[in-house]
Amino acid sequence: MKMRVVEIAGNLMIKNDALAARLRGRFAESGTFVVNMLSSPGSGKTTLLEQTLRRLSSTYRVGALVGDQATANDSQRLARSGAPVRQITTGAECRLDAEMIAKALEGWDATGLDALFIENVGNLICPAEYDLGEDLRVALLSVTEGEDKPLKYPLAFNSSRLAVITKSDIAEAVGYDRAAARRCIEQVNPGMAVLELSARTGDGMEAWMTLIAERIRSKAFTAAG
Amino acid sequence: MQGHAIRFLHWRNTATVTATLLGAEPNEYSRIPRINMILCCSNSRNYGVVARYSRVTRGRAPGLQSRPREATLVPTEVEPLHEITVALSLLESIESTAAEQGIERVNAVHVRVGALSGIVRDALLFSWDVATARTIAEGSQLLVEEVPLVVFCERCEAERAPHSGTGLLCPACGTPSAHILRGREMQLVSMEVPA
Numbered sequence: 001m002k003m004r005v006v007e008i009a010g011n012l013m014i015k016n017d018a019l020a021a022r023l024r025g026r027f028a029e030s031g032t033f034v035v036n037m038l039s040s041p042g043s044g045k046t047t048l049l050e051q052t053l054r055r056l057s058s059t060y061r062v063g064a065l066v067g068d069q070a071t072a073n074d075s076q077r078l079a080r081s082g083a084p085v086r087q088i089t090t091g092a093e094c095r096l097d098a099e100m101i102a103k104a105l106e107g108w109d110a111t112g113l114d115a116l117f118i119e120n121v122g123n124l125i126c127p128a129e130y131d132l133g134e135d136l137r138v139a140l141l142s143v144t145e146g147e148d149k150p151l152k153y154p155l156a157f158n159s160s161r162l163a164v165i166t167k168s169d170i171a172e173a174v175g176y177d178r179a180a181a182r183r184c185i186e187q188v189n190p191g192m193a194v195l196e197l198s199a200r201t202g203d204g205m206e207a208w209m210t211l212i213a214e215r216i217r218s219k220a221f222t223a224a225g
Numbered sequence: 226m227q228g229h230a231i232r233f234l235h236w237r238n239t240a241t242v243t244a245t246l247l248g249a250e251p252n253e254y255s256r257i258p259r260i261n262m263i264l265c266c267s268n269s270r271n272y273g274v275v276a277r278y279s280r281v282t283r284g285r286a287p288g289l290q291s292r293p294r295e296a297t298l299v300p301t302e303v304e305p306l307h308e309i310t311v312a313l314s315l316l317e318s319i320e321s322t323a324a325e326q327g328i329e330r331v332n333a334v335h336v337r338v339g340a341l342s343g344i345v346r347d348a349l350l351f352s353w354d355v356a357t358a359r360t361i362a363e364g365s366q367l368l369v370e371e372v373p374l375v376v377f378c379e380r381c382e383a384e385r386a387p388h389s390g391t392g393l394l395c396p397a398c399g400t401p402s403a404h405i406l407r408g409r410e411m412q413l414v415s416m417e418v419p420a
């Protein structure tokens with residue numbers, strides 16, 4: 001059989017990137033600061049978000065989108081903070097993409113928010129590829145999961161601006177090696193900002209809250225200007 | 226895989242298996258006489274492969290005539306199976322190009338995959354067969370060109386290929402670099418179709 005070759009100009013990300021750019025434009029106009037949180041399953045995204053929403057909601061209008069493959073547990077946990085929360089059940093998909101964000105925002109005036117937090121699906125591979133139109137991408141790494149995670153998932157840490165080491169309250173008990181973790185992070189993203197905290201005890205939460213609050217204010221300021 | 230292709234299957238909770246048949250409505254599930262394969266895909270690290278299989282076989286998808294007893298479990302090292310998602314989006318692009326150009330059959334597909342994309346070649350090949358069953362690309366060959374990671378080392382002022390597992394460290398001088406030149410690719414290049 002005779003064959004012919006059909007060229008396909010196809011970066012698989014083109015569609016997503018275009019949609020993400022549109023979302024970014026929307027949030028720039030409204031001055032909504034958007035955070036995309038990445039981590040392995042169980043690193044503490046929801047726990048950190050619960051605390052964050054609770055602390056911010058007296059001062060700012062904040063909301064969250066939660067991606068989960070199957071359950072609504074996380075969104076229910078977050079909703080207890082009183083902030084508006086929407087669940088995105090991703091089913092077969094192992095990550096959120098810009099289209100899912102756009103859909104989830106339909107009929108919800110998220111542009112009225114000062115900050116929108118997106119909890120991605122617990123997974124360090126796929127979510128790293130997908131721009132969601134966020135201002136800040138955060139990679140979480142708990143003290144229990146191995147200091148060399150960044151080396152195993154370089155893109156997740158390379159594409160994030162901030163690394164948050166979670167569960168610091170049990171660092172000693174699990175023999176967490178701080179220097180090794182920093183070294184591994186440095187190897188995939190030199191100069192990356194690193195915070196260490198425990199959402200459970202509140203230790204180290206101030207630095208995180210300060211950073212977020214500053215970014216919320218500067219985004220609002222830029223939009224207003 | 227012969228005949229009845231379940232293109233994707235995942236479970237919703239420990240007791241229930243939910244079949245997600247792409248392009249098929251739940252009420253069409255009942256037309257499936259038998260399940261040949263279960264592709265397990267979960268982001269939960271708590272379940273061992275064996276536990277997963279037994280849970281899956283104990284469960285029952287709504288509308289499915291038979292329990293997937295005879296199914297072969299295809300466990301994946303990568304959790305969740307990233308490659309099935311990639312294979313499905315590849316297929317989507319191919320189907321839309323084919324529809325535009327009136328192409329009815331695809332024999333081979335060329336893709337370029339970077340070392341940092343997290344894609345495992347064998348898993349992608351496997352996913353391709355699963356994803357393309359009953360489509361215009363059924364039985365087609367997926368040709369994967371692997372693109373190694375290359376960074377620009379500021380200190381050496383040169384392109385360098387870091388050793389795997391060392392992040393973005395320059396293999397020559399040991400300086401980490403944040404500047405990735407190649408290795409993030411996830412590209413469709415071309416497809417071969419009957420002339």
Ligand SMILES: Nc1nc2c(ncn2[C@@H]2O[C@H](COP(=O)(O)OP(=O)(O)OP(=O)(O)O)[C@@H](O)[C@H]2O)c(=O)[nH]1
Nearest residue numbers: 040041042043044045046047122167170198199200
């Ligand atoms: N000791 C300790 N445990 C924590 C901390 N943060 C979270 N955990 C626990 O870690 C487990 C997972 O936390 P989650 O917040 O659900 O993690 P997640 O990243 O949202 O998980 P997925 O959404 O399933 O990926 C829970 O049992 C939490 O109680 C912490 O700061 N210290």
Ligand SMILES: [Mg+2]
Nearest residue numbers: 045046074119
């Ligand atoms: Mg969670």
Ligand SMILES: [Zn+2]
Nearest residue numbers: 378381395398
């Ligand atoms: Zn060098």
